[in-house]
Amino acid sequence: xxxxxxxxxxxxxxxxxxxxxxxxxxxxxxxxxxxxxxxxxxxxxxxxxxxxxxxxxxxxxxxxxxxxxxxxxxxxxxxxxxxxxxxxxxxxxxxxxxxxxxxxxxxxxxxxxxxxxxxxxxxxxxxxxxxxxxxxxxxx
Numbered sequence: 029x030x031x032x033x034x035x036x037x038x039x040x041x042x043x044x045x046x047x048x049x050x051x052x053x054x055x056x057x058x059x060x061x062x063x064x065x066x067x068x069x070x071x072x073x074x075x076x077x078x079x080x081x082x083x084x085x086x087x088x089x090x091x092x093x094x095x096x097x098x099x100x101x102x103x104x105x106x107x108x109x110x111x112x113x114x115x116x117x118x119x120x121x122x123x124x125x126x127x128x129x130x131x132x133x134x135x136x137x138x139x140x141x142x143x144x145x146x147x148x149x150x151x152x153x154x155x156x157x158x159x160x161x162x163x164x165x166x167x168x
Contacts (some may be wrong), residue, residue: 037086040074047071112138112148127151 035043043064050060061071078086112134127149134145146153 037078037081037090038083040078041081041083041086044071044074044078108138108140108144109148112140112145124151124155128156131156 043066046064047057047060050063051057055063057071058068061068066074081089115134115138128151130149131142131145131151134140134149135142142156143153145151146156
């Protein structure tokens with residue numbers, strides 16, 4: 029069973045207004061919903077969610093949701109970076125071999141990607157991979 033057409037917030041508000049116009053002209057809600065090609069259940073669900081909102085408010089609400097999502101992602105990334113720093117650094121880490129160990133430790137213990145760990149620890153990925161290639165060559 030398909031879920032049907034997806035409507036934007038603006039389209040939903042427009043349909044709700046149309047149904048209100050039809051009911052104001054003396055029709056029932058069911059008749060207004062049929063004219064707008066939606067079910068009564070959908071109408072009441074939308075009414076509950078979008079009841080007193082106009083189109084401009086719906087657009088602004090959607091923009092704010094996107095901004096909120098972007099900010100949450102930024103905060104979570106900064107928190108993860110801070111956790112990586114706390115996990116490995118007591119002082120300055122200068123040598124590449126110590127940084128390699130730190131990157132390996134972070135990827136294993138925290139489950140972050142090697143790319144992310146190298147970025148936070150400021151270890152070039154080519155240097156990190158160099159050690160892995162040398163280990164693989166010695167195994168052969």
